[in-house]
Amino acid sequence: MEDEMMExxxxxxxxxxxxxxxxxxxxxxxxxxxxxIAAAFEQDVSLIFMDDGVFQIKxxxxxxxxxxxxxxxxYRALEMYDIEKLYVCKESLExxxxxxxxxxxxxxxxxxxxxxxxxxxxxxxFSF
Amino acid sequence: MLHxxxxxxxxxxxLEQAISNSKDGSAxxxxxxxxxxxxxxxxxxxxxxxxxxxxxxxVLGPDFNARGFADEDVLEGVTIVDYSGFxxxxxxxxxxxxxx
Numbered sequence: 001m002e003d004e005m006m007e008x009x010x011x012x013x014x015x016x017x018x019x020x021x022x023x024x025x026x027x028x029x030x031x032x033x034x035x036x037i038a039a040a041f042e043q044d045v046s047l048i049f050m051d052d053g054v055f056q057i058k059x060x061x062x063x064x065x066x067x068x069x070x071x072x073x074x075y076r077a078l079e080m081y082d083i084e085k086l087y088v089c090k091e092s093l094e095x096x097x098x099x100x101x102x103x104x105x106x107x108x109x110x111x112x113x114x115x116x117x118x119x120x121x122x123x124x125x126f127s128f
Numbered sequence: 129m130l131h132x133x134x135x136x137x138x139x140x141x142x143l144e145q146a147i148s149n150s151k152d153g154s155a156x157x158x159x160x161x162x163x164x165x166x167x168x169x170x171x172x173x174x175x176x177x178x179x180x181x182x183x184x185x186x187v188l189g190p191d192f193n194a195r196g197f198a199d200e201d202v203l204e205g206v207t208i209v210d211y212s213g214f215x216x217x218x219x220x221x222x223x224x225x226x227x228x
Contacts, residue, residue: 021136023194024161052136055164058196065190065210072196096138097169102196 012123013044018053020128022072023063028056029071031128039081046122047078048115049107050089053128054096057088057103075105089115130221134160134228137172144175146227152182155221157214158206163192168203180205188214 016035020027038045049057056072063070078086086107093099093109100109110118119125131150135142143165146156156179158166165172166187176185189199189208199208209217218224 021139021161021164021195023191024134024136052138052161052164055195060198061194061196063194066194068194070194095171096164097167097171097173 011042011044013046013121014038015046015048015119015122015125017048017050017119017125017127018056019051021052021055022061023066023068027128028053031126032071032074034126034128035078035083036081039078039083042082045083046085046087046118047083048087048089048118050092050112050115052092054088054092054098054103057086057105057107058098059102059104072104078105087115087118129154130217130224131156132224132226133158133162133165134226136161137165137175138170142227143172146225147175147179147183150183155184155186155217157186157188157209157217159188159191159214163187163195163197166192166202166206167197168201173203176203176206186213186217 016031018028018031022028035045057075061070061072086105088107088109090109090111131146131154133143133146137143143162165176179185186207186209187202189210202208
């Protein structure tokens with residue numbers, strides 16, 4: 001295992017499941033930090049945004065009034081780290097009165113059943 | 129009386145509890161992740177509309193805007209307040225209860 005790692009030949013499937021709204025808690029920002037770490041190790045990374053996590057990638061965030069950093073532009077930079085597998089839960093969007101047009105990044109919108117299959121085929125799943 | 133809610137209505141039932149446990153004539157203020165309840169369309173909009181008949185509902189504008197919603201995205205009947213409006217609500221409504 002260690003030898004394989006040393007050779008740099010091991011690529012695992014890492015999935016990050018984002019279920020929290022941004023700003024109210026630190027989960028969304030922390031997840032983003034960990035995602036960038038995985039990217040640095042050139043792993044096979046995918047992200048799911050479901051439940052309140054869909055709010056993380058809502059267009060038009062303006063945080064001047066709350067004295068917090070608007071970290072939503074960072075999601076657009078993920079592409080530069082070859083993180084292009086972004087999935088969004090269709091049912092979560094609908095419950096929140098949102099559509100794909102409300103999102104700041106290109107994503108694949110999937111139903112819960114399809115997301116379950118995606119989670120099932122991962123080596124590692126991180127929950128935030 | 130002023131009831132302050134700061135949790136997402138999609139994740140916790142704090143807002144539902146605040147609505148059911150507050151007297152008619154009360155004011156409800158949505159801050160932090162509770163501002164999602166002030167959107168004009170969502171699965172919780174009906175619950176908020178139902179409260180509007182008997183209570184006033186307010187949303188903290190800076191928290192609403194931070195989360196990607198413009199003032200025109202607010203549910204009809206919900207008032208947008210700034211920080212000084214928050215202070216006015218506290219001053220004018222007597223006792224404050226936070227539904228954390």
